Structures are given as structure tokens and as C-alpha cells.
Amino acid sequence: MNYDLAKWVMNARKQSNLTQEELAEAIGFSGKGSISAIEKGRNKPTFDVMVKIAEVCNYPLPYQNQIINNTANHIQVGGNNFGSVSCYDSDSMDTETPIDLENLPKMKFIKPFAARVPNNDLSYEGIFKNDILLIDPNITVRHGHFVLVLANQNRGLIAKLTIDIKNQKLLKYNENIPEIIPENVKIIGVITGLTRYYV
Missing domain, CATH: 1.10.260.40 (lambda repressor-like DNA-binding domains)
Known part of the structure; x- marks a missing residue:
């Protein structure tokens, strides 16, 4: 487009x-x-x-909420909203056993990994339940990125990150919940790509 x-x-x-x-x-x-x-x-x-x-x-980016190609194996949101790369080498990641976001393992994430989306909270952004997200903990977070956040009780949440003019970080987890300034949450990594399997 x-x-x-x-x-x-x-x-x-x-x-x-x-x-x-x-x-x-x-x-x-x-x-x-x-x-x-x-x-x-x-x-x-x-x-x-x-x-x-x-x-x-205070005007929306032309790429927001637009999926460039939702029939491909690899899905990239326009404007690199899924990270700072437009193509990702998924062969170097463990996509066979994506981590469970409902109970994140207690480990230090130092290399790219995959996680399965547990719900449809971000379906309005083109991220659906059972999509496999490719996550890189080594990318510096920027405005507009989708990120994996460690919340209470080791639960992983996918959120859209907004950084305002005052450099405050705001997270939006769900279409029906306003953006929040996170407290006691840790950003684990940036979503760099998405794989969707069709039955």
C-alpha cells in the first residue's frame, strides 16, 4: 500500500x-x-x-493499524512498528517451542526468542491469539514499538509503547483500556516480527 x-x-x-x-x-x-x-x-x-x-x-501515523501483508508467513507492520528491522531471520530463533506468556520463565532474556499470543487484546492492531511473536531483548525501545512487558506474577503482556514529548513511557495493552504509565513493570524486548499459521 x-x-x-x-x-x-x-x-x-x-x-x-x-x-x-x-x-x-x-x-x-x-x-x-x-x-x-x-x-x-x-x-x-x-x-x-x-x-x-x-x-x-497529535495526528496518527499513516502506517498505524495497517498490515502490509496478512497472508504471508512473516507479517511486518508498516513503518517498522514491530521493531527496527523490516526482515528478520526467524531461523536463528527457537520458534518450535514459543514461551508461555501467562507464566514467563524466570530467566534473563539475552537472545531473540518466540512467544505465543494468549488472547485477542491487540487484535485491533493486527495481533491475534495464537500468533507467534518474534522478540528481541537487545533492541532499544522506541516510540511506536510493540513490546513484551513482564507484569505481576510473571505474566507477560504485549503492549504498544508510546513515548511522549516529555520522554514518558506509556503502554497500551487493550483497545478498551487507556494508555497507562507503567509502574513496577519491566520491558523485556521489542516485537520484531509475527508469524501466523493458517489451518
């Missing part, structure tokens, strides 16, 4: 009633020329720039 990024930037800016110069300043650019070049299609924004624009304008 192709997105008109120039139009997305213009719509985000106009919805927030910002001039090109104000938006440029808010995201750390100098002068309105950089935003003008993007809106005219001469330059394409990087994903990091798009995240900043989305935050400043």
Missing part, C-alpha cells in the same frame, strides 16, 4: 493550525523550507521525522 506522505504531512500540519515554519521549529528543523519541500513531494520524511510530526500535531 502506498501512502501520499506529502499529503499526510500537510494534513497533520493543517489540522494542528501550524504554519510550515512553526512545524519545522517544533520538530527541530530550521526554516519552513524543509517542510515545504516535503509537502511538495521534493523530499520524503524519514520515519523518525514522521513520528515527531505525529506527536507534535
